[in-house]
Amino acid sequence: MNEKEKQLLEASIDLFAKEGFWNTPTSRIAKHAGVATGTLFNYFESKDVLIDAVYKRLKQEWMDHIMVGYPQNGALKERVEHIWFRHIDWGVRFPVRYSLMTQLKLSNLVSQEVQQSQEAELAFAYDMIVQGIADGVLIDMPPAYLGQIFYAQLEAAVYYATENNLSDMPLTRHIAQGFEIFWRGVTP
Amino acid sequence: MNEKEKQLLEASIDLFAKEGFWNTPTSRIAKHAGVATGTLFNYFESKDVLIDAVYKRLKQEWMDHIMVGYPQNGALKERVEHIWFRHIDWGVRFPVRYSLMTQLKLSNLVSQEVQQSQEAELAFAYDMIVQGIADGVLIDMPPAYLGQIFYAQLEAAVYYATENNLSDMPLTRHIAQGFEIFWRGVTP
C-alpha cells in the first residue's frame, strides 16, 4: 500500500474517532495526513469509499490480532477461549480503533458489499459452532444466535474493561470470569 | 402533547430510521409531518433538541412497555424474566423504534443531559442486581458488568429474532432459551 494512502487512512481513523464521521470534512483529513485535498480523491474515489476502506483496515487489523497463536487444532473450548482473550486484548489496547469499528458496524455507512465480504471471513467461526453443537459440546440452538450471544458478551466485556480502566490482574480476572459466564451458559 | 408535536416526532422517527440522522433534513421531516419548515422550530429549538426529544420519547415508550405487569414483589428471577420477555416483545413488535433507540444510544447525538436523566431511571435495575448478589442468588461480580451482560444478551436476542422474523412458538422458545443461557451463566 502506498505511503500516502496509509497516512490518509490513519488520519481518517484519528479524526473520525475524535470528531465523528459527519464532523470530519475530507479537507481536514487531507491536511491532517499532510497532503492536498485533491490527493485524497486520487486514492479514494469518494468519502464513502474512504469509509469502507477504514472499516476494512480496522477489521483486518482485528482479525490479524485475533489469529495470532490461534490453536487451530486445539479443543473447541480452547479455541473459543483464545478468541475471547485476543478480542478483549485488542479492544483494551486500541480503544479508539475498537470503538470506531463498532460504530462503523452499526452505522450503515459501510457499503452492503464490504459489510458482507467481511462477514464471510467469519464463516470459520460459524462452522466451529456447528461442529460444537454436533459434538454435543455446545447446547442445541441456532448457531447464528449462539454467535450473536458470543459477540454480545465480548462487547460487554470490552466495554466494562475500557470504561473502568482495568489493567493487569483485575483485567485477567475479568476476562476469565466473563468467559466462565459465557461458557456456563452455552454448554450443557 | 400538541398534535403537531406528535406528528413531528413520529415523522422524525420514521425518517431517521429509514435514512439516518444526517440524511434527514429538517425540511423533509416537516413536510413528512405535514407542516411548514418553520413550524418544526416552534416545537423544537434546534435539530439537536428534536433528536433529544425523539430519544426521550422512545425510551419512555420502552420503559412503559417493560413496566406493564411488572411483578414488583416477585422473586428476583421472576422479575428479571419479566423484563427479559417484555424487552424482546417490544423489540420484535417495534423493530424500527427499537433499532433507532439503539443507534441513538451509541451515537453521541443525544445530549449528555438527556442521556444521564434517562440512565437515572434504570437505577432500580442496578439495585436489583446488587440485592441479588447480596442474597447469593447471583454470582459475585461487578454489578455494572452483570447489567452490561444482561443488556448485551437481550440485544443479541432481539437482533436474532428480528433478523430471522421469528414469531409465535419459535419466538417463545427463543426467548425462553435465551433467558436460560443468561441465567445459567450468572447464577452459582
Add this chain to the structure above:
Amino acid sequence: MNEKEKQLLEASIDLFAKEGFWNTPTSRIAKHAGVATGTLFNYFESKDVLIDAVYKRLKQEWMDHIMVGYPQNGALKERVEHIWFRHIDWGVRFPVRYSLMTQLKLSNLVSQEVQQSQEAELAFAYDMIVQGIADGVLIDMPPAYLGQIFYAQLEAAVYYATENNLSDMPLTRHIAQGFEIFWRGVTP
C-alpha cells in the same frame, strides 16, 4: 394616540437603540411592549411603517424640545443661539433617542415620503438663514450649505459632549465655545 401604540413605539426605540434595526425582530418588540406579535401589525402595517413612525416620533420630540421658549421675535443671533442650546440639551439628555434619530436619518430605512415631510418642518430655519444673509448679518453663501454647516457643528458638539460625559459647567462652556466658533465662521 392609543396606549398600546405608544408602548410599541417605546419598545421599538429601546430595542432598536440597543440591538439595531436588523437584530430586532418584530416579535421581540411586541413582547417587550407587552402585547402579542399580531397586535403590532394592527397598529403598524409593516416593520417599515413602524420604523417611519419611530422616526416621526423622535423628530417630533426633538422639535418640541427645541421650540420651548423659542424667541420668535428675538434677533437672529439670539434665535440661532437658542436652537444651538436646546439641540445640545436634548442630545445630552436623551442620548439613546438622539443617536437613534441620527442613525435613522442616514440609514435610508425611513421612507422618502416621511423623510421629506420632516424636512418641510425645517423650512422656517431656511427662511431665517435667507433673511440673515439679506440683512448682511450672515456671510453671503448658499443658504442650504450654511444650514448644513450649522447642523454638522451641532452634531460634533453633541458627539463630543456625550462621548466625554460633560455636565454642568464644562458643558455650558463647551456649548458656548462651540457656538462662538460657528458664529465667528459664518458672520462677516
Add this chain to the structure above:
Amino acid sequence: MNEKEKQLLEASIDLFAKEGFWNTPTSRIAKHAGVATGTLFNYFESKDVLIDAVYKRLKQEWMDHIMVGYPQNGALKERVEHIWFRHIDWGVRFPVRYSLMTQLKLSNLVSQEVQQSQEAELAFAYDMIVQGIADGVLIDMPPAYLGQIFYAQLEAAVYYATENNLSDMPLTRHIAQGFEIFWRGVTP
C-alpha cells in the same frame, strides 16, 4: 491582492452602496463578482469579515488620496488646507465610495478591532492640532473636539457639493469658502 478578491470587494462596494448591507446577500455579491457563492468564503471567512475588508479598503483609498502631495513641512494652515481640499476632492469624485465609508463608520458593523486600527492612522492629525494650539495658531480648546468640528464641516461640504452636483469653478469657490468659514472659527 488576488484578482478574484478584488472583484469581490468591488462587487460588495457596488451592491452595499446601492442596496444596503442587509439587503445584499452574499450570493448576490458573488454572482455580481462573477464567481461561485462558495468562492466568496474562500477569501472572506464570513460576511462580517468581508464588511471589515470593504471598510479597510475604502479607508486606505481615502488615505492614499489625501496624502498625495501632502506638504509635510508646510505651515499648519497649508497642511490643513491640503487635507480639506483632497478630502472633498475624493468625496466628489467617488460619491458612492464616500457615502459607503461614512455609513460604515456609523453603522457598528465594522469590528471594534478594525475600527481602532484605522483610527490609529489618524493620530498624526491629532498631533497636528495639539501642536497648532501650543503654537497659538489655533484657539485653545479640546483637540478632540476641534478634530470633530473639522470633520463635521468637511462632511457638510462634501454633502452639499454632491447633492448640488457642483463642478469646476463653483466647486473651487465652495471649497475655498468652506475652508474659510472653518478657519475663521478656529483661529484667534
Add this chain to the structure above:
DNA sequence: TATGAATGAGTATTCATTCAT
C-alpha cells in the same frame, strides 16, 4: 380588537468533488 401558532421564502455558510496547472 387581541391573540399567537403557522407559514415559507430567504440567508449565511459548509464541504464533497472537480480540474486546470
Add this chain to the structure above:
DNA sequence: GATGAATGAATACTCATTCAT
C-alpha cells in the same frame, strides 16, 4: 501523480406577516 482554488447544491434556522379563533 500532486495540488488547492473553484464550484454550487444542500441545509439549519430566522422572522415578517397572516389569519382563524
